[in-house]
Amino acid sequence: MSSAAVRGWSWVHKWSSLVSTAFMLLLCITGLPLLFHHEIGHLLGTEAEPPAMAADAPRARIDDILTKALAQHPGTVVQFYGPDEDDDRMAFVTLNTTADASTGFTSLMMDARTAEPLPHPPFDQGFMYIMFRLHVDLFADLPGKLFLGFMGFLLLVAIVSGVVLYAPFMRKLDFGSVRRDRKPRTKWLDLHNLLGVTTLVWAFVVGATGMINTWADLVFKFWQNDQMAQMVAPYKGLPPPAHRVPVQLAADAAQALLPGMQMRFIAFPGSNFSSPHHYAVFMKGDTPLTARLLQPVLVDAETGQVTDSRPLPWYGKALLISQPLHFGDYGGTPLQLLWALLDIATIVVLGSGLYLWIKKR
Incomplete structure (x- = not known):
């Protein structure tokens, strides 16, 4: 690769990384607890828990569940109903003032066997809600989602440009080398490159799927x-x-x-x-x-x-x-732990990249 091409790719890598780094750090940090949202919810007592009953207890009719839900909030109408994705002993009901309203909804968790409402803290409060909104839209709804999607695109650009630059950089070094006898900046540069190429595929998949998710609406x-x-x-x-x-x-x-x-x-x-x-x-x-x-x-x-x-x-x-590819929630606890480790490694990559730029300045 010519020196001019290297300079061009370096410019692309530097600015795509710098512009997106702060927001990527935010997404990695907020995404870490979201990987274990059920476990954290049980720990904090914010997850609804149905009373113990026989495993083969019959399910209530949907209309009976809705009648009990509407009785909790007179003057509302039902927008959505469905069984809980992780525990079919429960069902969620979404109520609102009108069927076509897009804000101001109320969500209830109901016992799918007895049709009775289950104690549950509000869905729009607490630590996990803050983490979720920061991760999804920065509390800015669709504009926030599209902005984070653009940051995800810049992350992909930074990954691709980093791969292009990695080959000529490592031409005279063994793969995975960390020069511990050099200055701190050199050691951090080697660690940055090592973790970056190690988490390459994961970061690209999570970045790409995250960008796609911002287009959901x-x-x-x-x-x-x-x-x-x-x-x-x-x-x-x-x-x-x-x-x-x-x-x-x-x-x-x-x-x-x-x-x-x-x-x-x-x-x-x-x-x-x-x-x-x-x-x-x-x-x-x-x-x-x-x-x-x-x-x-x-x-x-x-x-x-x-x-x-x-x-x-x-x-x-x-x-x-x-x-599910973005959150790693299709392979159980082992995949959640792997996603968490790769998330932490990516935080180190982003932080070390910012450190290297500051030291160079």
């Missing part, structure tokens, strides 16, 4: 204007139904259509993921991969008949698959 908005619009086109211009069939009937209809899948959640008529005329029952697979993918089943809220169901398009699947 836009991806699903596009899906709503694309496939969802096609699925509900026959109902365009019709008034909302005068009455609705029981929600359990809609859930049973979706299960009968896709017997090899399980219900993930139900979007109620008028909510952002449905139409004024339908229950949108989102089903998931029963394998580690397909459990991350969703397929909506639209059920006419007035008749209880299935009107349409289509797998998500490629861009929706790409988004849903990227989420």
Whole structure:
């Protein structure tokens, strides 16, 4: 590589790293507790815990659960319902003043066997909520997500440019060499390069999937204007139904259509993921991969008949698959621990890069 090319790549690596370093450090630090959010929640007492009952205790009807939830907050309507992803003894219910409201919601955890509400601290308070919002959108909603997505893009640029520069730098050194007999800056430079190339693949995957995750709102908005619009086109211009069939009937209809899948959640008529005329029952697979993918089943809220169901398009699947890759939550505790170690190593890489720049100045 010519000296001019090296200088060019060095410039790209320096500025893409410097601009993104502070925010990448923030994301790595806040992401560390999020890897163990369930364990921390149990430790802090913020995780809902259903009372002990027989393992084969029957589940309550969905409508009974919703009746108990609405009784807790009169004057509200149901937007979403679904079984808890990690413990099917519980179910979540999202309430709001109107079905199409996008802010001001109230979420409840309900016992799926007794239909009784479970004690649970507010979802929008506490340490883990702060970590989550800082990691996802900096408390700035969609603009914050898109900004962090751009920082993720700069991280990818820094990784690629770092790889390009690593080969000529290490031409006269053995792989993994740390020159301990040199000045501190030289030792930190070697450690920075060693950890950087060691965590290369992980950092690229987590950075890329994190960037994709910041587009979630836009991806699903596009899906709503694309496939969802096609699925509900026959109902365009019709008034909302005068009455609705029981929600359990809609859930049973979706299960009968896709017997090899399980219900993930139900979007109620008028909510952002449905139409004024339908229950949108989102089903998931029963394998580690397909459990991350969703397929909506639209059920006419007035008749209880299935009107349409289509797998998500490629861009929706790409988004849903990227989420577990980003948080490492598909392989149990061993993968969580590996993700944590790689996260800590990345913090060292980012911190050492900042230190090297300051010392050089």
